[in-house]
Amino acid sequence: MRVKSFFIAAAALLVATHVSAQSAEQQVAQRVMSFYQTLNDGNAAAWAQHNSASYHGNFPREGTVFGTNQPDIAGMQQSFDSGAASYNLVVHNLDVSVYGNTAVATFYTTGPSQLASGALITGTYRVTQVWVREGNAWKVVHFHISPLET
Numbered sequence: 001m002r003v004k005s006f007f008i009a010a011a012a013l014l015v016a017t018h019v020s021a022q023s024a025e026q027q028v029a030q031r032v033m034s035f036y037q038t039l040n041d042g043n044a045a046a047w048a049q050h051n052s053a054s055y056h057g058n059f060p061r062e063g064t065v066f067g068t069n070q071p072d073i074a075g076m077q078q079s080f081d082s083g084a085a086s087y088n089l090v091v092h093n094l095d096v097s098v099y100g101n102t103a104v105a106t107f108y109t110t111g112p113s114q115l116a117s118g119a120l121i122t123g124t125y126r127v128t129q130v131w132v133r134e135g136n137a138w139k140v141v142h143f144h145i146s147p148l149e150t
Helices: 002-021 024-041 044-048 073-082
Strands: 051-058 090-099 102-110 124-134 137-147
Touching: 024 044, 024 090, 024 102, 024 124, 024 137, 044 073
Parallel strands: 051 137
Antiparallel strands: 090 102, 102 124, 124 137
């Protein structure tokens, strides 16, 4: 029984060490990927958990949930559930730089986005997100998205 307890404690220590050893850059990169996965999954509440209360941004299209400090999460979920909105975005070339409790993530997204307004957006977009550490979690405070002109 003591041997089993020892191995359980050792495994827990290894897991805790691995999580704490993850760099801030890796943590933010993981949050970026999770941010987009929740959109792709159509889970508005989970997506909102990535955003700071002061979240805002600049998106070059009208009629999206983006660009406001307090997105309408219930309306967003209703759009997902009805099929009016859907995302199938892939993140490419993710780069994260951390400056204390602030991080800047730059990357590209590709894939279709069906917006609740009826617009279908496709193509490649440049994205910059600014993340801050709020307590133990990294949260988006600002973003900018613009189409990549070819």
